[in-house]
Amino acid sequence: MEIKLPRLKSQIIQRQLFTDYWQELHTAKESGKKVAWVSGMSPSELLSAMDFLIVYPMNHSATCAAAGVATSLCEISEQNGFSQDLCGYQRCDIGSALMGDQTLSPVRPPKPDLMLVTSNQQCHQIFKWFENISRIYDIPLVMIDVPFLDDTATEEDESRALEYVKEQLREFIDFLEGFTKRRFNFDHLQECMGNASAAYDLWYEGLFNAAKNIPSPISTFDLFIHLGPMLYLRSRPEAVDYYQNLKNEVIDRIAKGQGAVPNERYRLFLNGMNWMKIPSLAKLCASYNACMVTGIYPLLFTLKGGDISRPVEAMAKSAINSLLNRGLQTRINAVANLVRDFSIDGIIAPTIRGCKPISSFQLETMREVEKLTGIPNLEFETCMVDTRYHSDAQVEVRIQAFMELLENRAIK
């Protein structure tokens, strides 16, 4: 019998928010608004301040995966010369762009006027992906280059990186003024940043940290699902209202002792992600009374706010401090701390085909985290969107064996 996991009611509000937002996107031309496609860790507040509507191509690919059309779109890319070894998100989104009006995508994002990619994910494939999309649509692409701060980086390296990013943000502001033929609206920028910062704080305290409770009122599945407004709408007051409402709902669950998984016995950590399989993975784990309470991924794609009276400085700091922009030791420590803070019993660590910045060092990270915390992990290979690289049967068998291991440890 399939397990039904209790959903947060805010999901219904989110559905309405996005229905309205996509309506706004599809009528952007008529309302005189410009559309920008941006990468996940970009300072999109700069665009929101100039009334651009934002689309996240990564999120678009995830939506295609959820709708079951991503693999077909990946195949379109491959027919046009893109290697199967490349990122699934990229192949899916490029496939959709190459199909034009015939795309299989359930949401059909409007053609962009501008693209913005920021390198703090340290993912070359995102830049190349955006470059290829900008070539297909023949529209301008702006890149904000954020230098990687590895484990040898000094304070001087960090301060140079900060100045370099600030300079590029100023260059981007100049570009936006030329592109829109309007003065940059710094007052509106501060409003956008204020909303984004408040939304982040509510998300972090109300949702992310709430999973420390036993039983956890939320699962990683909720963390992923409720990232949507953080990406698309964070510059707007609606995002603040949304996360306040969500926080209240989670507080209510905590007060009632209601867990995201009934009879929570084991608490799992997801180190990686797989959009198309998160719901089935969550249900599979729940069938063993295990809740995937948290993971590293949501932290990688949320930007903490800063001093909005110095917006450029705050955005540059936020960009260079992203966890993906930091060295391996910092990331190992971050995972180990989360494992301890969230009382984790086991780590599920999918290696994502084509995703080098997250998966290349999975083996090294998991070994070190196990040394630091004593918590075991399970690795398996998958893809974010492409079903050809995921085997349900294999994953089920491996999770079953892993749960038996956790049970044996619990008995001891």
Add this chain to the structure above:
Amino acid sequence: MRDELRPFIAARQNLYNDLKQWKKTSDKKIIGCHPMDIPEEIVHAAGMLPITLMGYDGVIKHATGSLQPTIACNILLENLELCFNGTLDLLDGVIFTDVCDTIPILSDIWLRHSHLALHHLMVMPKHLNSPSSRSRVSEQFFRLKASLEKLNKKKISDRDLKRSIGIYNQNRRLLKRLYNIRRSKPGLLGASDVSAVVTSGMLMWKEDHNRLLGQLLLKLEKSPLPSSYPKVRLIVTGSLCGCCDSALSAIEASGAHVQWDDLYTGSRYFTSLTNEDIDPVEALAQRYINDVPSPARFFDADAWADYISNMVICSGADGVIIIIRKFCEIHADDFPCIQNKLTKDGIPCLMIETERAGISEHNKARIQTFINMLERE
């Protein structure tokens, strides 16, 4: 000709044993340079021997426990294995540049397992489209210079750096002469021989390489044009971060002549010269900025496609073979743009993916078919 080529071929064969022996009698430091784009001149000017780390063909036992083998290219896994199995303990330092997604991670993994006196990652700008990104190039080169000075406890003078730049420029001019001979006397030199000559220069003192190259060129320039040579002339491009000898051998065995190339262990190594009349670090930065288009940077794919197309037109080649290393995402991502451009310009092209074991029988058959097709045209 085999005798003249022997020292070049030998340089690669017993590299680490030879370096170990050399270390016993020399107080000079050896610095491993992870491909690509490291300004070796700065290492040379510090009185150290820069050697390019291009993997090895032994067993990989340890590296696959740290670096995910199903998404990392063979060069990175092989170099990490050399680090793990102690082969690279003879080095005094190692330098990386963040040319792809995996190298910054590889650098941090390496740092955790190796204790060389110098560990330096050059974090280069991802594009060169703005004044701020261009000025970051020289900033990174100065940072490398400072790291080497710290290791040596001695400043690198402008005079020493200019001298090294001169020696490296001389090397590039000599290599270009070699390529001109290959083009004008097809059949005289095999593509693998040319690759061995270029690659050996990445593994020995440039002064020695210049001397050996000078001797080889004298011999080659006196050699007559071979009486028979292949009809089909090709350009080979790619194989970033390492050699592609098995692919080159397969191309020649199929009856084609490699007219010119755009290989990492080929013309990409010597095409651009460094200005000897300006501040030396600034000159090296200018060389990096104005160098041949690279997939390690962004907004370069169209320029790279044009560059390859022009190379075909200028050399009179009949087609292009593009060699992509398995899991080299930067190259794989630029490939569709290059393919589209070549197709638009009416230039036949074939993409071959190489893996650790070289190229497959299937790919050898594809090369043969491609060349047969060009022969008939």
